[in-house]
Amino acid sequence: MYIKRQDVSVFEKLTAQLASSHQEVSALSKKAPNGSLNAFKLKLINAVLERCNTFFGREYRPFPDFSSFSLDDMPTNSDASFVLSQYLECAEKYRADRISQWGGRWTWDIIKDEPSKAQGEQSSERDAEEADSDDDQGAGEEVSTEAIQPVYTSPPKKLAHK
Amino acid sequence: MIRPRLTDYHNISATQAELDFAIPFLNEDIPLYVDPFLLWRSPSLQDQALHTALINSFNYQNRLTQKGQSSDAERNLIIASECEEVGLGVSATRRGSRLGSGTVQQILDLFRRVPEYSKHGFTHFEEIQLYVDGIAKDRISDFTCNFLKSFLIDYTIDQCNSVGIATQKVRVPALYDYQKQRFEADREFQLPVHPERGTPILLVPKRWLRFGPWINFEDYFAAYCPKDDVINRQGSDERVQVLRYNRDNYGVVSEYIKAKERDAGDCKNDPLFKQIPIVSAKRKMSEIKKLSSGKGDNADKKYEDAVSELLASLLYPHLDFADTQVRSDGGSTIRDLVFYNNRSTDFLKEVLEDYRSRQLVMELKNVHVIERDHINQLNRYLTNEFGSFGVLVTRNPLPRAMFKNTVELWSGQRRAIITLTDADLEQMVEVFESKQRLPIEVLKKKYVEFRRNCPS
Numbered sequence: 001m002y003i004k005r006q007d008v009s010v011f012e013k014l015t016a017q018l019a020s021s022h023q024e025v026s027a028l029s030k031k032a033p034n035g036s037l038n039a040f041k042l043k044l045i046n047a048v049l050e051r052c053n054t055f056f057g058r059e060y061r062p063f064p065d066f067s068s069f070s071l072d073d074m075p076t077n078s079d080a081s082f083v084l085s086q087y088l089e090c091a092e093k094y095r096a097d098r099i100s101q102w103g104g105r106w107t108w109d110i111i112k113d114e115p116s117k118a119q120g121e122q123s124s125e126r127d128a129e130e131a132d133s134d135d136d137q138g139a140g141e142e143v144s145t146e147a148i149q150p151v152y153t154s155p156p157k158k159l160a161h162k
Numbered sequence: 163m164i165r166p167r168l169t170d171y172h173n174i175s176a177t178q179a180e181l182d183f184a185i186p187f188l189n190e191d192i193p194l195y196v197d198p199f200l201l202w203r204s205p206s207l208q209d210q211a212l213h214t215a216l217i218n219s220f221n222y223q224n225r226l227t228q229k230g231q232s233s234d235a236e237r238n239l240i241i242a243s244e245c246e247e248v249g250l251g252v253s254a255t256r257r258g259s260r261l262g263s264g265t266v267q268q269i270l271d272l273f274r275r276v277p278e279y280s281k282h283g284f285t286h287f288e289e290i291q292l293y294v295d296g297i298a299k300d301r302i303s304d305f306t307c308n309f310l311k312s313f314l315i316d317y318t319i320d321q322c323n324s325v326g327i328a329t330q331k332v333r334v335p336a337l338y339d340y341q342k343q344r345f346e347a348d349r350e351f352q353l354p355v356h357p358e359r360g361t362p363i364l365l366v367p368k369r370w371l372r373f374g375p376w377i378n379f380e381d382y383f384a385a386y387c388p389k390d391d392v393i394n395r396q397g398s399d400e401r402v403q404v405l406r407y408n409r410d411n412y413g414v415v416s417e418y419i420k421a422k423e424r425d426a427g428d429c430k431n432d433p434l435f436k437q438i439p440i441v442s443a444k445r446k447m448s449e450i451k452k453l454s455s456g457k458g459d460n461a462d463k464k465y466e467d468a469v470s471e472l473l474a475s476l477l478y479p480h481l482d483f484a485d486t487q488v489r490s491d492g493g494s495t496i497r498d499l500v501f502y503n504n505r506s507t508d509f510l511k512e513v514l515e516d517y518r519s520r521q522l523v524m525e526l527k528n529v530h531v532i533e534r535d536h537i538n539q540l541n542r543y544l545t546n547e548f549g550s551f552g553v554l555v556t557r558n559p560l561p562r563a564m565f566k567n568t569v570e571l572w573s574g575q576r577r578a579i580i581t582l583t584d585a586d587l588e589q590m591v592e593v594f595e596s597k598q599r600l601p602i603e604v605l606k607k608k609y610v611e612f613r614r615n616c617p618s
Binding site: 072 | 596
């Protein structure tokens with residue numbers, strides 16, 4: 001599976017926000033698991049969750065019938081901590097599905113094409129682009145480094161722990 | 163309505179906490195009194211100036227006596243001894259009685275008998291409680307209100323304009339004219355009136371009110387009165403003997419006054435309603451959880467007392483507590499809590515608009531399981547000012563069948579009966595402590611959960 005180059009930074013920002021929210025809420029949950037999350041934090045967490053839902057799509061949403069917290073339900077610190085941890089896991093699955101090893105390092109599988117194209121076509125187009133750029137180099141023409149510059153990332157969580 | 167207030171009558175949605183004045187009841191007095199010491203110690207120049215005017219007016223009665231106009235002084239003090247317009251005290255009817263001539267003469271006699279008062283007058287006229295029998299917090303409050311009535315009229319007009327309370331032209335029976343230093347009769351002003359009696363109502367700033375004056379006989383007797391000396395000189399330390407002793411020993415009273423002035427920083431107004439502290443709320447919750455359900459060992463009474471105190475505090479200031487009610491239904495004694503619906507949150511506005519509940523009723527039920535009869539008892543009670551919204555405060559969640567019953571009541575009659583259980587009370591106490599959310603939001607949460615289960 002592939003990801004657009006510009007979406008990598010969106011992903012990284014989203015996961016950073018998810019991780020820090022989770023850290024904050026977990027700390028609260030350790031002190032007062034049944035304590036209620038205040039409305040201000042809840043609204044901000046909901047904003048992050050909604051951006052996650054849009055970005056990851058239905059396939060990577062942890063719970064199909066959960067999109068955000070209702071203020072009226074007064075979720076507790078432990079409720080929020082649980083949901084955020086689930087979103088973090090699904091974000092990691094999303095990432096794991098879009099990275100591969102290249103030259104001994106893990107990189108994002110970047111695509112420059114529009115997201116509506118089938119992923120199989122994307123793969124063959126990528127191969128074709130690389131072949132073209134090789135040909136171009138051979139002819140002495142300038143090759144766009146953007147096409148081949150890898151975006152490095154950490155190994156998938158399961159391997160990182162080994 | 164249960165204990166109707168002026169604001170409820172005029173459909174004003176502000177809570178007591180939001181208003182500068184004490185909201186008067188229409189049919190009874192507020193159990194608080196104006197303490198002139200609060201004006202004396204106030205950092206506000208306006209209040210200090212009012213205190214000066216008050217003292218000047220009181221001391222002027224001595225001047226009248228010295229000028230040979232003691233009958234005018236007596237008349238002034240008799241009129242000043244009762245102020246029905248403000249509705250403060252313990253009367254269940256907002257009506258009181260004036261002092262008699264004998265007591266008033268004893269007050270005026272103090273100017274003659276105690277040289278310091280004759281020469282310099284009073285700084286704190288509430289000292290008369292320490293000399294004259296029959297003078298206590300209610301009279302001190304009434305004297306203050308009557309001598310400052312002109313200010314209270316202006317204040318009332320200003321507050322009514324600001325809050326939106328309707329006024330009309332009405333006669334004020336006696337108004338103290340500060341320039342002429344006498345009471346003028348039957349002056350007309352634009353004031354709020356009692357809806358049935360048509361009598362004027364005056365509003366009083368909350369900051370002037372206490373349960374009793376800072377300078378008072380009980381406090382003097384408990385900690386400052388030299389009882390041995392009183393017994394030696396008067397034969398006993400009964401109240402009348404102490405008053406007599408004080409009249410002959412101004413120095414003792416003076417020392418008491420100086421001590422009270424030194425401690426003026428501790429003199430604060432008493433709120434009409436005080437929330438219990440968080441520690442007490444947690445203790446009450448803990449007591450509730452330990453209680454068994456049912457009536458054994460008086461558990462139902464203990465439950466009702468604890469929940470009453472807890473809920474009144476938890477829901478303040480969004481819901482002003484009105485009263486507890488005890489009623490009978492089918493041979494059972496039922497205890498309810500009644501709150502004024504001030505529409506202070508969107509949820510409460512919705513309760514008023516959709517269910518016409520000007521007062522919220524919460525029926526307390528210390529039972530293990532709610533039965534159909536319990537729901538019907540509350541349902542039958544939802545009339546008039548209670549509209550069609552009620553709360554059952556009980557130990558455990560409703561059984562499925564009973565919950566379905568409440569949903570059917572909504573479907574068929576648009577009546578909403580929701581429950582608050584021990585777990586909900588615990589959550590209310592938790593947010594009361596953490597301040598992350600509001601206890602009233604727990605009530606809203608239960609309502610939202612209920613509505614989600616109702617057919618659309």
